[in-house]
Amino acid sequence: MPKYRTAIIACGTIGRVHARGWQDVPGQPVAIGAIADTHSDARREFGDFFGVPEEHRYSDYREMLDRERPDFVDVCSWHRLHAEMTIAAASRKPKVILCQKPMAVDLAEADQMLTACERNGVKLFIAFQRPHHATWLKARELLRQGAIGKPIQVTLDDGGNILNTNSHNIRLALFLMDEPRVEWVMGAAERTTEVMERGIPCEDRCLGLAGCDNGATILIQGELLTHNHVGDRRIRIGQGARVIGTDGMMELWTGRPPDDRIRSDGEMAQPEGPSAKYNDEFGVVRYLNGTSQGWVDVEAPWHDCWAHQCQEAIDLVEGRPVEPISDARHGRAVQEVMMALFESARKRRRIDLPLKTKVNPLALMVERGELPVEWPGAYERRARLVRGEAMSWHDA
Numbered sequence: 001m002p003k004y005r006t007a008i009i010a011c012g013t014i015g016r017v018h019a020r021g022w023q024d025v026p027g028q029p030v031a032i033g034a035i036a037d038t039h040s041d042a043r044r045e046f047g048d049f050f051g052v053p054e055e056h057r058y059s060d061y062r063e064m065l066d067r068e069r070p071d072f073v074d075v076c077s078w079h080r081l082h083a084e085m086t087i088a089a090a091s092r093k094p095k096v097i098l099c100q101k102p103m104a105v106d107l108a109e110a111d112q113m114l115t116a117c118e119r120n121g122v123k124l125f126i127a128f129q130r131p132h133h134a135t136w137l138k139a140r141e142l143l144r145q146g147a148i149g150k151p152i153q154v155t156l157d158d159g160g161n162i163l164n165t166n167s168h169n170i171r172l173a174l175f176l177m178d179e180p181r182v183e184w185v186m187g188a189a190e191r192t193t194e195v196m197e198r199g200i201p202c203e204d205r206c207l208g209l210a211g212c213d214n215g216a217t218i219l220i221q222g223e224l225l226t227h228n229h230v231g232d233r234r235i236r237i238g239q240g241a242r243v244i245g246t247d248g249m250m251e252l253w254t255g256r257p258p259d260d261r262i263r264s265d266g267e268m269a270q271p272e273g274p275s276a277k278y279n280d281e282f283g284v285v286r287y288l289n290g291t292s293q294g295w296v297d298v299e300a301p302w303h304d305c306w307a308h309q310c311q312e313a314i315d316l317v318e319g320r321p322v323e324p325i326s327d328a329r330h331g332r333a334v335q336e337v338m339m340a341l342f343e344s345a346r347k348r349r350r351i352d353l354p355l356k357t358k359v360n361p362l363a364l365m366v367e368r369g370e371l372p373v374e375w376p377g378a379y380e381r382r383a384r385l386v387r388g389e390a391m392s393w394h395d396a
């Protein structure tokens, strides 16, 4: 009999990944107690698949929170609803809220989420799950032991817009370096079309450099690299990072089992492929230094990184000593770097942190016509995720 119940808000792709994360915790101490989604097909498919009885499926997430009083809440909606849902959940005082990345769409919302959780005594996690990969945990240990000396620069090069994919990598860079304080950010952003990602305007590409108080910099290259290889050598890392140290180099990236070994979504709609591609993912790490005589592969027994994240939430509730990797403070740090990059583009200067601007500077530039598009016509990058006739959940 599970000791705890979680309530999942928004039953799309990542809601399923959260559900599996709880189920993959050894001993399964947390049951999927209730779900909420505005779309009836999403509720039915998810509820049937994960065995959530009809009477615990809700169209209104506030009603669910009031009636179910869960121990944990998973906020799995698109970014624009993260703050609203987290603040509403916090007011019902669950033990821990796990909210998806990015934390919010701007810094004001991120701070409101922290305030709401603080005043209600609720712990907030921002679910950047990848640092929980077994090999990536080991990578941090090796860096702490000086396997490549002191970090000088962490380079990031994922495609996609910054709030979506490079947010993961900024989180990874800070995690690997043991959470240094970012002192300044300088950056540029390009938006030539009216592209939107999950309901908010986003950039086509961006470039940023963040200076940390440990003397290292983080180089952010968003959707910039045009070559994946030099000769037959893969140079683009994607989800991961390249850490250049005083005495060596480390590379981290991700892999997945072959399609037929990824767990199935059964009858659930899956416009972006099986959701368990996120649960069944693994991290890859290798490093070299002056004495390693070439690359050394880092090994560690695989676990579902999402389950590791859930376990930390359970440990916290049960009073075991834990410094949660996904603590919201770290999610806020990522939010601040991303917003500072956009602010630097807006102000055309280096931005010293703490960032004073609370709005999303990219959205502000778009609103004020300061980033005139060359090819007009708004479009939503993730429209394929939306059911029915709308092109965004926010218009559905």
Ligand SMILES: NC(=O)c1ccc[n+]([C@@H]2O[C@H](COP(=O)([O-])OP(=O)(O)OC[C@H]3O[C@@H](n4cnc5c(N)ncnc54)[C@H](O)[C@@H]3O)[C@@H](O)[C@H]2O)c1
Pocket (backbone or CB within 6 Å): 009, 010, 011, 012, 013, 014, 015, 036, 037, 038, 039, 042, 061, 076, 077, 078, 079, 081, 100, 101, 102, 127, 128, 129, 164, 198, 278, 385, 386, 393
């Ligand atoms: N950590 C990761 O690796 C990772 C991967 C994918 C997505 N994400 C994040 O997960 C979040 C969700 O993305 P997704 O791809 O799962 O989206 P999705 O489109 O698959 O699912 C969104 C769900 O929200 C529901 N919804 C919309 N409005 C609602 C409301 N008011 N109340 C309740 N439910 C509502 C929709 O019906 C839909 O089922 C995003 O913030 C994204 O950044 C993270």
